[in-house]
Amino acid sequence: MKKKIALKDIAQHVGVSTALVSYVLNGRAEEKRVGKEIAEKIREAADTLNYRPNQIAKSLKTNRTNTVGLIVADINYRFTSGVTRAIEAEAGKNNYTVILGSSDEDHSKFAELVNVLVNRQVDGLILVPVEKSESQIEWLKKHEIPFVLIDRNFPGIQANHIAVDNFRTAYQCTQHLIKTGHKKIGFINYKTTLYHLRERDRGYFQALEDHGLKNNSKFKKEIREKHVQEDVLRSVQELVAQGCDGIFFATDIIAINGLKYINGMQLRVPEDLAIVSFDEAEAFELFYCPITHARQPLEEIGKIAVNTLMDIINHNQVNRQIYLEAGFVLGRSCGE
Amino acid sequence: MKKKIALKDIAQHVGVSTALVSYVLNGRAEEKRVGKEIAEKIREAADTLNYRPNQIAKSLKTNRTNTVGLIVADINYRFTSGVTRAIEAEAGKNNYTVILGSSDEDHSKFAELVNVLVNRQVDGLILVPVEKSESQIEWLKKHEIPFVLIDRNFPGIQANHIAVDNFRTAYQCTQHLIKTGHKKIGFINYKTTLYHLRERDRGYFQALEDHGLKNNSKFKKEIREKHVQEDVLRSVQELVAQGCDGIFFATDIIAINGLKYINGMQLRVPEDLAIVSFDEAEAFELFYCPITHARQPLEEIGKIAVNTLMDIINHNQVNRQIYLEAGFVLGRSCGE
DNA sequence: ACGGGTTGCTTATACGTTTAAGCAAAGATA
DNA sequence: TATCTTTGCTTAAACGTATAAGCAACCCGT
Incomplete structure (x- = not known):
């Protein structure tokens, strides 16, 4: 790596102090009453010497890194790529860069990532929390580190978060199956304590109850996160054996696996x-x-998350719990 | 954000100089002959005060950020998520963090990302170059900034790169269609100057030639990157109209679109x-x-890329052009 | 008792910025 | 002419860390 040009070099080249150079290159020339010609000379020198500011030094001084940390649950989820793209773009607009980490749904990896990112002095964090990560979230709160949760949240912890309205969406999904004339409606969801998935349960059950199908509850199956394939297969088989005429899959991954077996x-x-x-x-x-x-409105989630984080970083004291409405795409999988 | 504990605070707390604290916490206690008890006291203080080193300050001093920049072509590609995951993991093992950026196949966005990352003093870059990004690559070479290309490369630019053997893989794919008895083999690829895709062309043509099907060349279709949907549709329709009995799709995205229409x-x-x-x-x-x-062996590409970059960063002067062999997954789409 | 080595610590500087404070020279005011 | 203002720059300190250099105090052999 070649030697890099620093403010000092420009200062020397032009024959002024580094302070002047700093003022000029930060656009504070007139505010600081720098002579027109000198300012121009400095700009020229910066150009010909191909000066690029050392962000590290800048950060040390300003205590701002213009960096946000993003910890996702799994980089292969569609949710992740969609929301990451949106976050990246929105952060860029605010002149921020994104450092990405993936916890792979593991709370110790999650904790470590939080640690690493905080040590790197990120200005804030956007987090998809995982099971058993409550203590980390509390820790962030205690240390007043700006963060916002997306996709998931913990009912016991008050924090800024953006997510889809899981209850309502699950309710609508179930209701759609009911309204299209199905009577025995299965539901496959993860076995987990994650609140957003429990909310999907609640939506399913509530819809059943509201439409007098309370007895359908026995058609709810739980699968283990580490054994998606086999558990989904078993669940689908059981539901079919139980005579179900419709199945509601709680996530895209479950759906893909389910359909794969249904195909067979x-x-x-x-x-x-x-x-x-x-x-x-x-x-x-x-x-x-x-x-x-x-x-899910991934774009919107990402955008709002970034803007919320910016608000926290800049003005402090934001209290925002947002439940977005999901879109509903009508296929033909419930009949015409 | 609460005030953070610095070396100075620990030093004060224990009643020693910051130098000593620095030595101890960096594991250089005995090398620097620090008294056993004092060392222990320092470690304890660091613990109770919950000290976390300021990586920014560290970086400024050491000129090392332990950060690598990763610029992908599009965050929604399967290649991206697979390879990012591998890079993330491997970088982590080397105590490096990854900053991610997506160029969206746009060379000016690519250039800007390179700029941003270099300004952030990343120790090196892993890049999926896009069309017309040659000048950026040359610039990196000129400034001796460590980088490695993955997935793609430019034949005119000598640089470290890791990718699948596109020619050979395309050859095998085409050959498989031929060997399973197909005579009129269509091929749909992007219209682009990107070398790795041109290599897939070459593989297709070479296989045709080697098996006496040179006249099949008219079954090659090109689609525009900005109009994937309509162009793939048109191409498939044309190929069917031309009487093709097999189609080779040059990428997963083209394949998905193609199959979607074939479904209909x-x-x-x-x-x-x-x-x-x-x-x-x-x-x-x-x-x-x-x-x-x-x-494609995504894991391997990511892993090798990181290790190559580490070698460049640490020992300098690596010259590595690696073409990996792809796996071949036998389905039933060419008959049993 | 004296020089020389060892032990165990401190002092001081540097990394590349930002920014408050200072200061000389020129112009304005009276 | 004496004082005040403005203009246009420089000086110096700071951010948190790493590390070379320095320096007492001790131990040892002679």
């Missing part, structure tokens, strides 16, 4: 089995029958 | 039309017929 069975969608999925997946496009599903 | 037509895979795809897509799992495809 003798069942036709929607004739034999109706399908609704929370979350969209690119893969749906290749299924013979367009899948009806809820679509 | 009256064609059965593989009876009416055989399919091979370069690259894997999760979506394939939902297609009624398992798609035969090449699979």
Whole structure:
């Protein structure tokens, strides 16, 4: 790596002090009453010497890194790529860079990432918290480090967060199955304490209850995060055996796995089995029958998250809990 | 944000100089002959005060940020998520963090990202270069900034790079279609100057030639990056009209779009039309017929890229051009 | 008792910025 | 002419860390 040009070099080159150079290059020339010609000379020198400010030094002095840390749950989730893209773009507009980390749904990795990013002096964090990460969140609060939660939150911890309205969306999904004439509606969700997924449970149950199908509750299956494939397979088989005429998948990943197995069975969608999925997946496009599903407003979540974080960083004291409405994409997987 | 504990605070607390604290906390206690008890006291103080080193200050002093910049072409590509995950993990092992940026295949955005990351003093860059980014690459070389290219490279620029063997893989894909008895083999690829995609062309053509199907060349279609959907649709329609019995898709994205339209037509895979795809897509799992495809060794690419970059950063003067072999996943899309 | 080595610490400077404070020279005011 | 203001610059300190250099105090061998 070649030697880099510093303020000092420009100062020497022009024959002035570094202070002047700093003022000029930061656009504070007139405010600081720098002579027109000198200012011009400095700008020229910076140009010909190809000066690029050392952000590290700048940060040390200003105590601002213009960097936000983003910890996602898993980089392969569609949610992740969608929201990361939005965050990246919005952060860029605010002249911020994003440092990305993936916790892989593991709370100790999550804790370590928080640590690393805080040590790197990020100005703030955007987090998709994982199970058992409550203590980390509390720690961040205690140390007054700016952060906002997305996708998930903990009901017991008051924090800024942006997410889709999981209860309502799950309710709508279930209701759609009911309204299209299905009577025995299965539901497959993760076995987890994560609140946002529990809210999807609640939406499902509430919809059943409101439509007099309380007895359907036995059609709810839980799968283990570490055994998605086998558990989904088993669940689908059980639901079919129980005579279900519709299945509501709680996430895109569950849906993809479910459909994969349904593909292998003798069942036709929607004739034999109706399908609704929370979350969209690119893969749906290749299924013979367009899948009806809820679509999270990823762009919006990312955008609001960044702007909220900026507000926290700049003005302090923001209290924002936002539940966004999901879109609902009508396929043909519940009949016409 | 609360006041942070600095070396000075620990020094004061224990009643020693900051130098001593620095030595001890950097594990150079005995080397620097620090008294056992004092060292212990310092460690304790650091612990109770919950000291976390300011990486920014550290970086300024050491001229090392322990950060690598990663610029991907598009965050929604499967290649991206796979390789990012691997890079993240491998970088972590080396005690490095990753700053991610996405160029969205735009060379001016690419240039800007390079700029931002270099200003942030990243120790090195891992890049998926885009069209017309040659000058940026040259610039990096000129300034001796450590970098490695992945996925793509420019034949005219000598640089370290890791990628799959595009020619060979495309050759194999085409050959597979030929060997499974198909005579009129279409190929859909992007219209681009990107070398790695041109290599896929070359693989296709070479396979045709080697098997006496030179006249098949007219079955090659080009699509515009900005108009993937409509161009793929048109291409598939044309190929079918031309009587093709097999299609080789040059990327996962093209394949997904192609299959989407094939789904809507009256064609059965593989009876009416055989399919091979370069690259894997999760979506394939939902297609009624398992798609035969090449699979890039994403893990390996990421891992080697990081290690190569580490070598450049640490020992200088590495010259590594690696072409990895792709896996080949046999589906049923070319017949049994 | 004297020089020389060892032990255990402190002092001081530097990294590349930002920015408050200072200061000389010129112009304005009276 | 004496004083005040403005103009246009420089000086110096600071951010938190690393590290070379310095320096007492002690121990040892002679």
